[in-house]
Amino acid sequence: MIEFQSVRKQYDNGTVAVHELSLVVETGTITVFVGPSGCGKTTLMRMVNRMIDPSSGTVRVNGSDVRDSDPAQLRRGIGYVIQQAGLFPHRTVLDNVATVPLLFGRSRREARARASELLELVGLQQELGKRYPAQLSGGQQQRVGVARALAADPPVLLMDEPFSAVDPVVREGLQDELLRLQAELDKTVLFVTHDIDEAIKLGEKVAVLREGGHLAQYAAPDDLLAEPADDFVTSFVGRDRGYRRLSFVESDGIRPGSVTTVAVGDTPPARASWVLALDGERRPRGWLPPGAAVDGQLTEDQLVAGGSLYTERTPLRGALDAALSAPSGLGVVVDGDGGYVGVVTAQQVLDLIESRRT
Numbered sequence: 001m002i003e004f005q006s007v008r009k010q011y012d013n014g015t016v017a018v019h020e021l022s023l024v025v026e027t028g029t030i031t032v033f034v035g036p037s038g039c040g041k042t043t044l045m046r047m048v049n050r051m052i053d054p055s056s057g058t059v060r061v062n063g064s065d066v067r068d069s070d071p072a073q074l075r076r077g078i079g080y081v082i083q084q085a086g087l088f089p090h091r092t093v094l095d096n097v098a099t100v101p102l103l104f105g106r107s108r109r110e111a112r113a114r115a116s117e118l119l120e121l122v123g124l125q126q127e128l129g130k131r132y133p134a135q136l137s138g139g140q141q142q143r144v145g146v147a148r149a150l151a152a153d154p155p156v157l158l159m160d161e162p163f164s165a166v167d168p169v170v171r172e173g174l175q176d177e178l179l180r181l182q183a184e185l186d187k188t189v190l191f192v193t194h195d196i197d198e199a200i201k202l203g204e205k206v207a208v209l210r211e212g213g214h215l216a217q218y219a220a221p222d223d224l225l226a227e228p229a230d231d232f233v234t235s236f237v238g239r240d241r242g243y244r245r246l247s248f249v250e251s252d253g254i255r256p257g258s259v260t261t262v263a264v265g266d267t268p269p270a271r272a273s274w275v276l277a278l279d280g281e282r283r284p285r286g287w288l289p290p291g292a293a294v295d296g297q298l299t300e301d302q303l304v305a306g307g308s309l310y311t312e313r314t315p316l317r318g319a320l321d322a323a324l325s326a327p328s329g330l331g332v333v334v335d336g337d338g339g340y341v342g343v344v345t346a347q348q349v350l351d352l353i354e355s356r357r358t
């Protein structure tokens with residue numbers, strides 16, 4: 001557990017970066033600090049590993065005041081991941097990660113073996129270990145940064161805008177990876193971002209900060225979207241919060257309907273409605289428009305691209321998105337292996353939401 005108690009930080013130039021802030025970060029959770037630039041997120045995070053000391057107030061990690069620990073000792077139990085990964089440019093990827101176990105007194109061989117395990121854990125192929133950081137993509141470098149922070153198996157992980165230098169698609173992949181890792185490792189993660197969508201996706205609790213290091217709200221993401229504490233939080237969480245809240249709404253009660261399907265390679269039936277094309281493993285490949293004439297076997301280039309797929313029993317947002325993005329207006333529901341289950345309409349999702357309200 002990390003506790004901030006009446007913490008204040010005023011820099012020598014008079015800037016108040018954090019204003020009398022108190023909050024508790026629970027053990028084994030991902031907690032996100034989010035807010036506009038300059039609101040004190042980084043300052044607050046760096047107080048945990050004593051890169052910055054508060055002007056007043058107390059920061060405790062697992063009950064101990066951090067000021068009572070030697071900074072070097074303290075940092076061994078706290079992994080730190082930053083934007084651009086901060087890797088040593090003249091060491092190979094494997095040696096970058098092995099640095100930490102070496103510091104802990106492991107032999108070079110043991111350290112490299114451990115580094116190799118960690119690269120695998122963060123989803124990097126072993127041969128990338130021989131490269132230098134500049135020979136990796138931004139997303140891969142970020143994974144190396146995470147592997148290095150995990151090398152000491154610290155109970156606490158600080159992540160300061162770790163994914164903000166990569167493009168949105170890679171970023172989403174890294175976020176998913178972090179959630180997967182956390183399910184396995186159960187660390188206490190403090191994550192800083194200025195992106196509210198990232199905060200809502202990753203955080204079990206989210207602290208919204210505003211200018212001058214004031215805590216505007218500290219809540220679970222669903223509560224933040226449902227009941228923003230004030231105008232600042234309302235505008236910060238954005239306009240489509242009603243829609244985004246669907247990410248937290250269970251889909252129990254959605255009954256997928258059926259639609260005519262055809263396997264790619266077969267001859268489709270003549271239909272006045274949309275026909276869904278599936279591959280040999282019954283995974284959706286696209287749609288055949290109403291009345292489309294196909295002579296002989298159906299090929300993929302005759303199909304209209306499908307919308308997003310909705311994996312059954314995941315939150316409602318995905319179901320609505322699948323329906324809205326499908327050319328047929330029918331969201332395709334798949335099972336955990338990506339196999340076709342049925343279809344769902346936007347109306348079904350809205351009816352379910354309405355029935356819950358009443």
Ligand SMILES: Nc1ncnc2c1ncn2[C@@H]1O[C@H](COP(=O)(O)OP(=O)(O)OP(=O)(O)O)[C@@H](O)[C@H]1O
Binds near residue numbers: 012016037038041
């Ligand atoms: N060493 C310093 N000396 C003086 N002022 C500082 C120092 N470090 C940060 N500040 C100021 O303190 C405030 C909070 O900075 P901090 O870096 O904690 O914000 P942040 O929320 O992490 O911002 P960003 O999202 O832009 O990284 C800002 O006004 C910043 O200019």
